[in-house]
Amino acid sequence: MLSDGLTLQALLEHQDAGGLTLLGGPELTWATVAVEVTENDLPGCVTNGLAVLITPAPLASWQADALIRRVRDRGFTGLALTGDPIGAGSRALAERLGVVVLHVEHPTRLARACWQLLEARDALTLSTVQKIARSIEYQAHDLGDLLRHVAANVGHGIALIDREGVLQSAGSPVPSAVLGRVDFGHWLDIAETTEGFAASVPVESRSRHGLRVLLYGKNAGVAHRNALAAAVEVLMPIVAARLLIDEVEAVSDVSRSSGLLGDFLESRGNLNPEVEQRMLARGWRVSGYHLGFRMVARGRVDPLELLRFLTSKLALLPVDSHATTRGAGVIGWLTVAQAPTPAQLAQHVRDLHELHSSALSTFPIATGVGSLGSGSEGLATTLGEARDAARLAAERARSGWFVPIDSLGLEQLLLSWTSSDTFAPAAQSLLGPLSETERHTLAAYLDEESSVLATAQRLGLHRNTVSARIQRIQAALGADLSDPETRLALQLACRVTR
Template sequence: MTGLDLTALLAEPANGALRHVAGPDEGDWPTALLALTEELLETAGAGRLAVVATPLPREPWRVDALLRRVHERGYSALAVPGAERLDAGARRLAARIGLAVLAVERPVELAETSWRLAVARDALVLDLVRRLTVAFRHPARDLADLLSHLAAAAGAGVALLDATGVVEEHGGELAPWLGGHADLVRWDRWTDIVASPEMSVATVRVDSPSRPGLRLAFFAPGIRDAQVDALAVAAEIAMPAVAARILIDEVNTVTDASVSSDLLHDFLVSGDAHHEDVDRRMTERGWRTTGYHLGFRVIGRTRVDTLALLRAVSGALGPLGIESHAAAHGQGVTAWLRWVRIPARRDLERHVHELRAVHETLRRSFNVASGVGSLQAERAGLAATIGEAGDAARIAAQRSATNWFVRVDGLGLEQLLLARTENDTFLPAAESLLAPLRGDDDVLLTTLTSYLDHESGIAATADALGVHRNTVTGRIQRIQETLGVDMHDPSVRLALHLACRAVLR
């Protein structure tokens, strides 16, 4: 296909701000001819596009006369400043004689672009390369920012594709078209061009070892062969920068994930105590501990790519419209939502429902189980709800009936205790701790378990065991002496309770 057409010119970014005003809304012209005034145009138009630099006259009769003269000289289209002022009569005239009338703000720019498209195709490529080079001078924050720069410089859409479709796009919408034409893209080729009446796409394979199967696409609707060829060159030139940006972003992601993971670990280890360094790092990261928090934990039921899971969780939480944070944590991802003021019960339930939807979305790509903690306040509450979400996720990993999703508010105390103690590290330690209480039908161990189950109540424990209160008091004293612990310490009682549950389950 040679020459010019209206659609191709309208698709060009440097077209002098061209707009169709009247007459045929499509055209195929050999070349364009620029003249200062209509009188200076060549007398043999030969179906060309006439570009006149002098604005259209204001008198209707003079406008009609100009349109007739341009048409009689054999031109198929006229581009002139001020054409948007055509009245209804002039528009009907243009339609009747078959003259396309275009408004242009920068006639010289339009003429240069027309020349590149119709005659000097290498100039079209060089101009596009020059614009891309300018775009490379602007530092990009990330891959999305780079693709946005490339789209703006090329005056075309830019997208990353994989076998599933469009991964990311800027400067246009390729996804709807690709949905019905994906089979036209030849994935085995280094470069490929797909041209259709609706869309033309030039793609190149992205040379990225860490993310195989990607293609960089430059696309635009209604462009001609020369423009598609130029976009193919642009894609090849831009690809190394895109591949490098992918690598930089992945390094930054790994580094950021490591920093977040370490910070979350340090926060949870610090417990209720304020740690100046931890608090400072959390503030710098935007992790505010004030307000109200809801923990969300996602763990792999089989081996999962934690970084990929972290990206998926972060991406899914963003659209919820609530402050959220996520960090890689152990063999999974820990996240939480935060409110400045306590949310209404209805709003809280809605957000929990949204977290379930996030879990179901994640399940399409990862074999995971998810847990949600309870609403908690302030710094201590953040640690508590994160712990609860972890317990719920561990229980969820064994519950196919709930689609591997559990909310801690729906669990009983016994299930939570078992969730904390069902692991290969805790059980041996629990057995070693309670070993001195074994013997004599495990009377001391049974008494301790009942005592802790009844919230350290002597009378309630005695009733449960069917013994005198003094008997329970004596046994508890013996237990403290045997184990060398202080039963008045809440943390000691919790540790012993967990150990009893693990050993006697």
């Protein structure tokens, strides 16, 4: 939130206000300016404020009209929007309500202009803010690159944190004592100890909740603290925008994320440092409690389209969520820091059921849900259970194609039986005609939901080589791999012999 007066004329005459255009409204002087990612992030009640939104304007005229009314109800008399300019009808409504509407090509540059015009009398604050604002002009490769550039510009430590600790950081490390004093319940929080202080504000993310961006400095007086407090609010939309870009780009990065998950599952939860680091870089925490789910295709499904659909829905859940493509479907999990109560766990399963029902209206899928697991081994286990439950769900129209592993009853006993002394010899006998290479190929083929292409990518082989091996395996076993019961039996046998 910026304070003091800001005239419309001064803003329009600024040499770099982000490509600002006046769409309509009276000449005004604003008492405050709020720069936020979405309308929901704006303060609930202000007096004579200018709202600058990072999210593009809605395309439908009725949505634009509703946005203008809601913003005016919050006390804002100015609204700057990016994206396509709103229509003439919406402009007329804004004029009747006394709201100045501006179109801006680069909202973060507009935020910088507002700061320059409002805070020129405070040299330290202005200098720090300008250093933050100049970071916008740097073409960062990812969030980590952006944080390193900002830290180098301002000369202070910077970090993206959640309640469990630091997710990414650059510059001077934030002391644990300072981190422990951060209040996640405040908008702008100043955490101060003898080791220094940190100014932090919340950052919105589509897939992760409870994030804050933080600037850390040594104790150097009130003016210094005020400068970092102002700078972190300017930094917030920059970080939020970078997070959004990274999350969108992650969709095109699904092949790598799927490969990473494959490496993790191959380890069966016994992480090596390299895999663990790659997972942390993606925001995949193995600490905490996890609930895995698996969606498999019962017909023709584009896994990327399914993933895009699920990602938008998962973002609405009040827990951390992750998903990636796997074979002809999607695999994912929910993560919470503390062990959920039975009622909370049941609610998470209901949320996944609603997710399944929503996806089912567009995609022919079946969904399985694993049991609650903790740590890296628990994550591997729940994902494996979700895969087994999804395979069974694909044959269960009466259950709505949705099966939680904990509800399987006798079939759950069958899955557990694979580790018994009775089943192991039978599994060895069943797979006896196959060579070690053929067993490895069969296991990968079944793990990849009978996808020749996914199996070839996993094993580093040509798809024709995989197809030929599968044909030889069927002939050697005298088995029909198109039969779901046969596939399940061979899957269980592969697990034991592996």
